[in-house]
Amino acid sequence: MTLTSIIFAGILTYFTRMTMIALISRDMLGDKIKAVLEYVPSAVFPAIIFPGIFINDYGTFIEINDPKIYGALVAIVVGYFSKNIIATILSGLVSYWFLIFIVFS
């Protein structure tokens, strides 16, 4: 790993952040595109959530009874009703730990 490669990666990353904010004016996007953009959070974040749950560190699918699935389900239910970020994260983690350290150990 060289500093040059990091700088190139950094410049590329910066361009992904800056391009749409600084170089594109909002008028260039039509109303239809704006309506579709309303869905960006729902369309992007599951691509981080699903692999984070269903694919393990070695890039293979987890089994159907993996504790992560239950942890995620608990977090969804708690998050939905509590509307609280800390409660969502902690409930998911604690139920996951409960399963790996107590139930499955």
Add this chain to the structure above:
Amino acid sequence: MLSKKQLFTRGMLDISPHMLSVIPFGIICGAIGVELGFNPYLVYAMSFIIFGGASQIVFLQLLSGGASSLIAVTSVGIINSRHLLYGAVLSEYLEKLSFIKKLLISYVVVDQGFAESNKFFKKNRSEEYLHYHLIGTGCTLWVFWQIATLSGIILGSFVPEELGLKFAIPLTFIAIVVQDLKKLDHVIVMITCGLSSLLFFDAPFKSYIIISPLIALFVAALLLRLKK
């Protein structure tokens, strides 16, 4: 009308719960770099220059696995290309800023900051200094990311691996989208994205991270047509 300081503070407060996942992930990220045998200064330089958690880990793993710099850099670019979508959404609210301010604020746009500030923007469109909320979320994430990765580099992975704290990352994003489960159209878009990400997980350069949102947005466009 809220003052700049109030908006900045509000941004800091809105993002702070996410530190539960950002801090352990940062520590892991710093520790992995050193464990893989890279120069600690370069591992830290990534946090400052790239400032993108998942892409930093992939960069390290590819290079340690013997991939060329070109492949590693390309992968970082593709993984981070999702920021183009965040920028497109944020541009509406940042339109009035000067070009220089737009250039500066772009540096701190990351997933969780975008998500929380976007929620705030939607509810408070009329605020004059709206962008201070984004600066608040972005700067908080930046500071904690630097401290967390530095701690991981210096102290090693003092977070026990058995705790599986990487799992906090999907949980943090569940917390972000969970309220949208109330809306059927959003549920369809989320499931499309999630299933696509699993289907295309092995696509080259980790491109599933941008392929699946594009498929999901296409489905969103179809849903909008049906609604009419």
